[in-house]
Amino acid sequence: MEFISEDLLQYCQDHTTEEDDLLQRISRDTHAKVLMPRMLSGHLQGKTLELFTKMQRPKTILEIGTYTGYSAICMARGLDKDGKIITIDKNDELEEMVREYFAASGLDDQIQYILGNAMELIPGLNETFDMVFIDADKRNYSNYYHMIIDKVNPGGLILADNVLWSGKVVDDHQGKADKSTQAILDFNKMVQEDDRVENVLFPIRDGIMMARKR
């Protein structure tokens, strides 16, 4: 489901700094060769992530859910020279493609790509973060939040994608939402009630929750 008309979306894209050749290639290849290409962040969200990163100036970013690397490259482009992004994905079938894109970005020395289950890997990360992008399995969104909140530095940002879940968050479920929808509803409620953060839900693409740790 699109929340704004195709014409308005096109107008927004036409007034957003252009996607360069590499991001266009990743988007094209993903749509041609990879399952569920709708998962890719794309032009508007990618530029939003890049600009959020430039404003936040994080030393370390954690991304949960690399997929084909589009959003990781956007955030890496926003980093200062001494910043780094750790990005985790469990899908090793995309590894070759993703490593090639990271190399082509010229930023692979700032991108640490880890393959494996984020639920198992995150507790072992001996780092603190200035920015976290949660964009993996929806059912674990609240678990990821609980796992990372103590690793986020004061003033750090937690971003979570797809928090409008194609609009299903406002459907009348009559107490029987499907598991992914319920997980998103629980996540949004939990963030809204968490006094450790101040937050805003942006209606960008499928919805991005931004929570800033106090």
Ligand SMILES: C[S@@+](CC[C@H](N)C(=O)[O-])C[C@H]1O[C@@H](n2cnc3c(N)ncnc32)[C@H](O)[C@@H]1O
């Ligand atoms: C929505 S896609 C990420 C899109 C990417 N961030 C972008 O914007 O282009 C979600 C990814 O999360 C990965 N994923 C799902 N569950 C995971 C888990 N438990 N651990 C690590 N990765 C996971 C999937 O393999 C998939 O590639």
